[in-house]
Amino acid sequence: MEIISAKPAHKLDIQHLHQQAFGAANGKEKGVAIGELVKSLLADPTAEPRHSLIAVEQDTVVGHVLFTRVHIEGAASNIAAQILAPLAVHPDFQAKGIGRKLIMTGLDALRKSKTQLVFVLGHPGYYPRCGFTPAGVCGFEAPYPIPAEHASAWMVQELMPGIIGTIKGKIRCAETLHQPEHWRE
Numbered sequence: 001m002e003i004i005s006a007k008p009a010h011k012l013d014i015q016h017l018h019q020q021a022f023g024a025a026n027g028k029e030k031g032v033a034i035g036e037l038v039k040s041l042l043a044d045p046t047a048e049p050r051h052s053l054i055a056v057e058q059d060t061v062v063g064h065v066l067f068t069r070v071h072i073e074g075a076a077s078n079i080a081a082q083i084l085a086p087l088a089v090h091p092d093f094q095a096k097g098i099g100r101k102l103i104m105t106g107l108d109a110l111r112k113s114k115t116q117l118v119f120v121l122g123h124p125g126y127y128p129r130c131g132f133t134p135a136g137v138c139g140f141e142a143p144y145p146i147p148a149e150h151a152s153a154w155m156v157q158e159l160m161p162g163i164i165g166t167i168k169g170k171i172r173c174a175e176t177l178h179q180p181e182h183w184r185e
């Protein structure tokens, strides 16, 4: 299995992968919706710079992670920040460390491109293993309110030490992702 940067030719495989992974976990409708979201995000100019990585096993795309640009309203505009969304591993290949490897390889690439902060809305039992910690208590407001009982699902990670604590504000995502339906669970 290798992790590589996705190319335009992988678009359809990536969309199908999300359909299958999210469909198996959350129902077919959710799978289709996330597949469409990824397709749109991959074409959204407001998502740039974008980092799209795939896990490939015997010429088949078995995992994908996408990082897209976010702005922090109220903070200096030169802060380089991204959001991880979405992440999927094909049901037949889950729990083999592929999700973690995609995240860690993506974070390395972001570090090299001087990204300072990375956000994620996801399972609080999963992402802290990859270095994420609760974002709300650090002063980072999600694009749409997260119910108090799910507050720990809104997370951040600094890729340059010392950034957290020096800035705060509300996160604005790429237009495609900055829609309320993507922030309800």
Ligand SMILES: CC(C)(COP(=O)(O)OP(=O)(O)OC[C@H]1O[C@@H](n2cnc3c(N)ncnc32)[C@H](O)[C@@H]1OP(=O)(O)O)[C@@H](O)C(=O)NCCC(=O)NCCS
Residues within 6 Å of the ligand: 021, 022, 025, 086, 087, 088, 089, 090, 093, 094, 095, 096, 097, 098, 099, 100, 101, 121, 122, 123, 125, 126
């Ligand atoms: C979530 C997902 C990307 C994880 O990928 P993966 O390659 O299976 O994960 P890894 O092998 O890196 O890690 C496996 C560990 O994560 C745990 N894990 C997997 N999904 C989890 C979840 N939704 N919540 C909490 N823990 C989870 C597993 O129990 C396993 O734990 P263990 O190491 O103690 O056995 C994958 O299961 C998936 O595509 N799920 C459907 C789509 C989805 O929900 N994506 C969004 C995640 S917010």
